[in-house]
Amino acid sequence: MKHASSSDSYRAIAQDLAAKFAPRAAKWDQERIYCWDNITDLTNAGLMGMSLPTRYGGQGASWLDTVIVVEELAKACTLTARIVVEANMGGISAIMAYGTEAQKEFVAPYVLAGDKPAICISEPDAGSAATQMTTTAQRVDGGYVLNGTKHWITGGGVSKLHLVFARVLDEAGEEQGIGGFILCQDPDNGMDHTGFTVVSRERTMGLCGMPETTLAFKDVFIKDAHVLRPPSGFKRGFADLMNAYNSQRVGAGTIAMGVAAGALEHAKRYLLEREQFGRPLAEFQGLQWMLADMDTSVHASRLMLHEAAQSRGPNGSSFPDIAMAARAKLFASEAAIKVVNDALQMFGARGYGSEEPLERMYRDVRMFTIGGGTAQILRTQVAGSILGIRTPQTRGGY
Ligand SMILES: CC(C)(COP(=O)(O)OP(=O)(O)OC[C@H]1O[C@@H](n2cnc3c(N)ncnc32)[C@H](O)[C@@H]1OP(=O)(O)O)[C@@H](O)C(=O)NCCC(=O)NCCSC(=O)CCS(=O)O
Numbered sequence: 001m002k003h004a005s006s007s008d009s010y011r012a013i014a015q016d017l018a019a020k021f022a023p024r025a026a027k028w029d030q031e032r033i034y035c036w037d038n039i040t041d042l043t044n045a046g047l048m049g050m051s052l053p054t055r056y057g058g059q060g061a062s063w064l065d066t067v068i069v070v071e072e073l074a075k076a077c078t079l080t081a082r083i084v085v086e087a088n089m090g091g092i093s094a095i096m097a098y099g100t101e102a103q104k105e106f107v108a109p110y111v112l113a114g115d116k117p118a119i120c121i122s123e124p125d126a127g128s129a130a131t132q133m134t135t136t137a138q139r140v141d142g143g144y145v146l147n148g149t150k151h152w153i154t155g156g157g158v159s160k161l162h163l164v165f166a167r168v169l170d171e172a173g174e175e176q177g178i179g180g181f182i183l184c185q186d187p188d189n190g191m192d193h194t195g196f197t198v199v200s201r202e203r204t205m206g207l208c209g210m211p212e213t214t215l216a217f218k219d220v221f222i223k224d225a226h227v228l229r230p231p232s233g234f235k236r237g238f239a240d241l242m243n244a245y246n247s248q249r250v251g252a253g254t255i256a257m258g259v260a261a262g263a264l265e266h267a268k269r270y271l272l273e274r275e276q277f278g279r280p281l282a283e284f285q286g287l288q289w290m291l292a293d294m295d296t297s298v299h300a301s302r303l304m305l306h307e308a309a310q311s312r313g314p315n316g317s318s319f320p321d322i323a324m325a326a327r328a329k330l331f332a333s334e335a336a337i338k339v340v341n342d343a344l345q346m347f348g349a350r351g352y353g354s355e356e357p358l359e360r361m362y363r364d365v366r367m368f369t370i371g372g373g374t375a376q377i378l379r380t381q382v383a384g385s386i387l388g389i390r391t392p393q394t395r396g397g398y
Pocket residue numbers: 082119121122127128129130131132154236238239240242243244245246248249252322370371372373374377381391392393394
């Protein structure tokens with residue numbers, strides 16, 4: 001496989017693939033099936049795990065190159081773009097940054113072969129309040145035992161690798177903090193975790209080819225070798241794991257921006273093509289100004305996302321800065337929902353039907369102010385950074 005060597009060549013590879021993926025996108029949505037055909041293409045092109053260091057078989061691509069790829073894919077197929085995000089950012093990025101050599105050598109081949117790791121943080125009673133998770137990892141001889149329930153887990157049932165966030169308890173049941181646990185469900189290779197089940201799948205509004213699932217852990221044993229020990233220890237484990245998660249926030253914001261950029265291209269095409277009152281729609285100033293606002297929003301989102309992708313977190317961290325990631329995802333996700341809505345409006349009834357991709361894009365883009373930290377939570381994080389104060393949300397927090 002020939003690897004890309006610059007942002008432009010990454011963009012070109014992604015554009016070629018996007019042209020192939022666009023006609024398939026409606027199928028995954030309508031049939032609610034995972035895009036395995038696209039995974040083969042992504043794997044062959046080296047985009048699954050493109051950000052992994054070369055010594056583990058990746059290409060050592062930067063976050064900027066990764067988001068350039070994600071934008072191009074998202075213009076054509078939101079589902080595929082999400083897969084590329086999770087195959088480079090979030091869970092896998094935490095393992096590549098904090099894991100042992102053996103862990104990195106274990107997980108990298110999975111991703112390079114097409115596995116999209118699942119990140120398991122949210123629980124029925126701990127969504128925005130993620131630090132209130134109740135899934136536990138109890139110390140036992142040779143490892144830890146997981147108990148609890150995670151929900152809205154993207155890729156449950158299709159992902160082999162899972163990074164499970166859990167509250168760590170020592171042998172005596174004393175709490176140690178939050179850690180990450182690598183669960184690889186791969187029965188064909190002798191890895192079948194007793195007690196781990198995909199309980200159910202949500203019927204989602206958009207991104208219908210992606211399973212959003214509830215996962216149950218009942219006395220699931222994770223051996224010591226698969227415990228992801230955050231560099232600051234379990235006590236500050238959540239902070240370290242979320243530091244890595246900032247990369248996925250930039251990725252998620254980029255998917256939203258890419259969908260908006262795609263919708264903008266469709267809108268431009270239609271304004272030039274469709275006539276009413278004996279003139280192309282493009283001649284009506286009411287629509288021209290809408291188009292200009294849409295273009296401005298996409299452009300501003302892209303700048304913020306690229307800035308975040310190139311930023312660095314605390315102490316020379318290889319992950320994006322927390323506030324820049326939060327600001328970029330917040331802005332891009334809200335802007336994208338409006339841009340896609342306005343694009344659909346420009347198509348009139350045609351946009352509301354399934355002949356055009358706008359109605360699918362509108363349903364797909366809606367999730368990005370919810371998943372990955374809601375717009376409200378991200379505002380709180382941005383405000384905390386501006387003010388330079390902690391912003392606890394519990395009643396007793398201050
Ligand atoms: C962080 C929150 C869960 C709020 O909880 P708390 O008020 O209890 O926590 P804090 O005191 O704010 O934070 C604890 C600790 O962690 C550090 N921290 C928090 N967030 C980050 C971050 N993004 N990057 C780096 N460090 C972080 C914080 O500084 C504290 O450290 P110190 O004690 O100061 O050392 C809540 O704000 C929150 O983020 N909720 C959203 C949860 C979330 O994003 N879930 C995503 C699930 S995965 C998903 O949705 C995938 C969808 S997608 O397609 O990507």
